[in-house]
Amino acid sequence: MSLSLSAQQLARIRTKLETRRSENPPAAKAAALEAALERIANGEYGYCVECGDEISAARLSMKPEVALCSDCQALKDEEDDSNT
Numbered sequence: 891m892s893l894s895l896s897a898q899q900l901a902r903i904r905t906k907l908e909t910r911r912s913e914n915p916p917a918a919k920a921a922a923l924e925a926a927l928e929r930i931a932n933g934e935y936g937y938c939v940e941c942g943d944e945i946s947a948a949r950l951s952m953k954p955e956v957a958l959c960s961d962c963q964a965l966k967d968e969e970d971d972s973n974t
């Protein structure tokens with residue numbers, strides 16, 4: 891597994907996640923931030939938890955707690971829509 895994020899980028903993302911976690915976010919958001927920090931610690935950060943594809947650095951910098959690649963996110967959004 892090779893990750894396109896540099897150690898420096900990863901450190902910056904971790905700081906961002908830790909800052910957001912300290913801002914007392916809603917529980918669902920806090921859980922997502924926590925899970926992202928855990929993936930960094932495990933060396934799994936930056937990969938989609940559904941399909942294992944790399945998540946683009948642009949996507950991660952916009953929303954560092956994302957756990958899904960854009961394809962899986964789109965599928966999930968469709969499912970969510972059909973549930974409502």
Ligand SMILES: [Zn+2]
Pocket residue numbers: 938939940941942943958959960961962963
């Ligand atoms: Zn995916």
